[in-house]
Amino acid sequence: MQQTETSAALPGELPAVAAYGLRVVRGRHTVLQDISFTVPRGCIVGLLGPSGCGKTTLLRSVVGVQQTTAGHVQVLGHAAGAPQLRTRVGYVTQAPSVYADLTVLENLRYFAAALGMRGWQREDAVVRVVKDVDLASYADKLVARLSGGQYSRVSLAVALLNKPDLLVMDEPTVGLDPMVRRELWLVFQRLAEEGTTLLVSSHVMDEADRCDRLLLMRAGRLLAGADREALLEHTGCDDVEEAFMHLVQAASDAEERARRRAAEQSLPLALPGLLDQAGAPEAERAYFAADTVR
């Protein structure tokens, strides 16, 4: 896949996230294999792939809460999880991370205080984020009484208290109806326009249309990382879902050919080394390697 410049990235500017050769083993299972990608600043980057492919593990590695086995993840010029990033990275987890028995305001004041905000600084931050996520009319409601979409917006509001430069969100729209999903994406777009970089996971392919750039994952590997248009052009497909299926098929075909070649040469069956050992053509190896990803 050809390298494409993303308009939001200024020349010479460090990407918000740069991962090289990331590998994660959880228990006995290799969950992420040789993952490399970048997230340019000021973009919305969608991390897409089926359930269980490793999206959460990848996001946890970016936030710095995942033990990694190999590779390196740089976030805003620091190693992922570095203390300097604590106030600069917001993380919205998949599971609700707010208290159902507190009101929206009580939650926000609590988390603002935990971040060290006091007095007017705290109140200013709370008012700002309530406005950011359009929850002003629900500010005094118990979170337990909110709808799914409103609940998600409270979690998002908490992550925005610090005005993060990078916002990492794990399936923030899962289970929400199309109208609410649309509203949340408008909030994400507004945040990106104001300069926040967003890395958002989803297994809903149509959300890809709302992203500047896409990372497509399958079974712990990155199939592709590119601007949406470049991806469609490269695969000759009309939409991202079709492009994803095309890449999955191409990867399976390449894997099968490599297996056959390895069997013929009596080589051990271990990807991705297998592909190199078996002398797989560059185009095939590319499906398994970082260099599909810019």
Ligand SMILES: Nc1ncnc2c1ncn2[C@@H]1O[C@H](COP(=O)(O)OP(=O)(O)OP(=O)(O)O)[C@@H](O)[C@H]1O
């Ligand atoms: N604590 C753990 N120990 C061992 N394996 C784990 C652990 N957590 C997750 N896994 C495995 O890692 C793989 C990737 O999980 P992960 O949660 O990253 O996927 P995902 O793409 O985010 O899935 P979903 O879309 O369903 O949230 C899965 O096969 C899962 O079973």
